Amino acid sequence: MRFVENEVDAFLRMQLLDLAKALTGIEDLGLELSYLSYYNHREKLLAVSQFWSYYPEEIKLTGMKTDVYLRGIGSSWFTDSTVIASYLDWIKSIRLPMLAKQWLALCEERRLMSLCLRHRPGTASSLSMRSAMYAKHFAGKRASHSDRGEQADALLSGFAEAIYRNRNLDALEGLNGLLAKLPGDARPAIERLLIDLKNDQFKSTQELAERCKALFTLLDDWNGLGGDSRAQYFSLQKDSGTDEPLSWEYIGELKRKKKGMHESVLPMKQEEERPQQGERLPTWHRETKKQEESLLRFDSEQGSKAGLLSDHVREADSGDQALGIVQGSSQAAQRNEPELPATQPLERMDTGLSGKADAYGALNRKAVPVFRPAEPPDADAYIRYNELHKGIAPLIHKLKQTIRMTMEQKRIAPRDELLSGRLSRKLVRAAWEPFPRLFYKKSSPSTEVDAAFCLLIDCSASMYDKMEQAHQGIALFHESLRALRVPHEIIGFWEDADEVTESSSPNVFHVVTDYISSLTDSAVGPKLLQLQAEQDNRDGYAIRIASERLMLRPEKQKVLLVFSDGEPSAADYHEEGIVDTCEAVLRSRRSGIEVVSVFLGNGEIKDTERETMRNIYGRHSVLVPDVADITAQLGPLLRKMLLSKL
Known part of the structure; x- marks a missing residue:
């Protein structure tokens, strides 16, 4: 438990x-x-x-x-x-x-x-x-x-x-x-x-x-203690340490030796091949993609194992790039092989951390994306969506009018005699005016919202009693952005627990609409009714996949909305899921994507649920205590985000 x-x-x-x-x-x-x-x-x-x-x-x-x-x-x-x-x-x-x-x-x-x-x-x-x-x-x-x-x-x-x-x-x-x-x-x-x-x-x-x-x-032979210790204050295990401990007198940096990523072995050459005149040591290697300080060191430090009979380094060359900085113009008359230092460092000491991190996090190594397109809606889906659309139509109209009025005000606003902007050539008024307006704005305001939105919907089993109300919020999201000609994507995600094996964990991404069809396909609304409660949810992985798709968009500003009803839960993802999701959110924000969470409650939000959402998304989280009020909560959120993008 x-x-x-x-x-x-x-x-x-x-x-x-x-x-x-x-x-x-x-x-x-x-x-x-x-x-x-x-x-x-x-x-x-x-x-x-x-x-x-x-x-x-x-x-x-x-x-x-x-x-x-x-x-x-x-x-x-x-x-x-x-x-x-x-x-x-x-x-x-x-x-x-x-x-x-x-x-x-x-x-x-x-x-x-x-x-x-x-x-x-x-x-x-x-x-x-x-x-x-x-x-x-x-x-x-x-x-x-x-x-x-x-x-x-x-x-x-x-x-x-x-x-x-x-x-x-x-x-x-x-x-x-x-x-x-x-x-x-x-x-x-x-x-x-x-x-x-x-x-x-x-x-x-x-x-x-x-x-x-x-x-x-x-x-051992004394009974005065009355028995062994019962409380446990310190832990000691068989593997509580290392097989190669350093000595007390060791002084130096604590760094471990990097292991080669490839275990291939180069074949032994029968005859040593002398390099041709003008040949240079390559400075790029697949093992050293990550750029590090290479002063006095060769760039290629790892790779395939070579069957060398000696640990000596090769002869120095005046044309070597790695040594050219410090070699100078003077050279020795005879280029003898350099002697090894008297004291060798421990084999376990080397350059420390330099491994390439997993692109989707260590906990998602087995995760496999499975993209599933939405099916064509039937007549019943159109009827149900029309009834849903009637309830949110006033909110859509109000939101559209607010955005249009704001854009119009910016368009007709004066472009000169401002307190900030580009400095004009008319500087005479600075001599007698206490607060002179000496600036102007050159570029005209945009007539469109230069942003792309992505909506991720948690389709885990815990959403079974909230999905019907969540459809209203998704419809409001889609219809509002479509009216303003803002490209957006709607994806429901879950992990197929029945197909999870030791080597793979299929994660289904139900793509209701992509960025292109969101503005052209009239059947997007009825399609979103296909989103239903399924199985598990691996939020961190889904956020990484959605962020990758969002980063391909040419728009200047990018927003990712995540609809969820709690913490992530999937195979081998229970204890570390919150941390992994938090890492995914931070990585997306560093890439320039604004990540906002919409938490859907069951009438009352517990303190533990508030703390969990704060741990994952920080202050960028909207809490909806009752999912029935989702349209009332989502409307102001959309208006605030769209106004900030103008």
């Missing part, structure tokens, strides 16, 4: 995901809101804890960013996943496995905080806030666990409080009684572990794991 109230803001989620991709260097990294924060390098997933969801917005944003810092800078680069897996196998044989697992997770988080401060000093203020909030949180948890007699959880909470407050265990009230009961060298071992963590003595996950094993070996 999924609760809408617990969904993260789409803009915030996109911000966190971009930050996580930048820090980890993984282009196809996923991000989710989970109970605990963790990183899984096998699934390429970074989770942000819901711990911060109930704090004020400023603290919430900073706290979630610290989760990304610790996992993106720390776990994905410096945590040894093989050590973690070995440690998790070891704790299966002891009496306190849950406590031991969380103990190592807590200590590793403290070690990663120091690494974050070393590599990203700008995270200091955020991590300081995180420590203060966690210290206060675990202080309360320690007291509550002590009152309930949960000694293992009280010990873990007290140790966490000491770490985040940067204090000794003796300074914690109510914990000394429990520490005094610890057997043998257990308390000195905990105190030494705390001191070494503060002094950044642990250089690897292996060292931390060995110390934790030694500590819980001392506690």
